[in-house]
Amino acid sequence: MYSSNYNGVYFVEGVPPSAQVIREINTEINEFFGQSQLKNLDHVKQLMVKAVAAAGGNAVIDFKYGQKSSFWKSLLGLDDVLWYASGKIAVIDPAEL
Numbered sequence: 001m002y003s004s005n006y007n008g009v010y011f012v013e014g015v016p017p018s019a020q021v022i023r024e025i026n027t028e029i030n031e032f033f034g035q036s037q038l039k040n041l042d043h044v045k046q047l048m049v050k051a052v053a054a055a056g057g058n059a060v061i062d063f064k065y066g067q068k069s070s071f072w073k074s075l076l077g078l079d080d081v082l083w084y085a086s087g088k089i090a091v092i093d094p095a096e097l
Contacts, residue, residue, distance in 0.1 A: 003097045006045045009052045010059035011087075016096040021088045022055050028084040041065060044085045052089050060087040 001014035027047045048060055065085035 001097070006042065007049045008058070009045075009049045010092060010094060010097065011045060011048075011063045012059055012061045012092070012097065013063050015061050016059075016092045018096060019059070019061050019088075019090045019092045021061070021090045022057050023089050024086070025051055025060060025089050026084070026086045027051070028082055041083065041085075044083045048085060048087075055089045057089040057091050058094075059090050059092040060085075061090045061092065063087040 001012060001016070003010055003012040003014075005011075025048060027044055029043055029047070044065060052058070052060060063085065064087060065083070067083055069082075
């Protein structure tokens with residue numbers, strides 16, 4: 001199970017045995033006139049860190065992320081790449097990582 005720590009929040013690509021799930025989370029950077037392709041995974045994680053702190057968690061488990069294109073933006077000749085991430089906000093024991 002791969003994990004990393006970003007600004008005090010654990011991002012775990014899996015589910016630790018004693019994880020206590022708070023709620024699901026889905027985040028994306030999809031600025032209509034912005035340059036989303038110039039953003040990176042840290043920008044997505046930073047948005048998630050705020051949501052995790054607000055929910056009282058210390059981790060995002062079952063973490064999945066990537067980039068995808070927007071068909072409608074490509075028709076207009078705009079930046080059509082966006083970052084997305086999903087998972088579950090949870091409280092975990094870091095010793096299990």
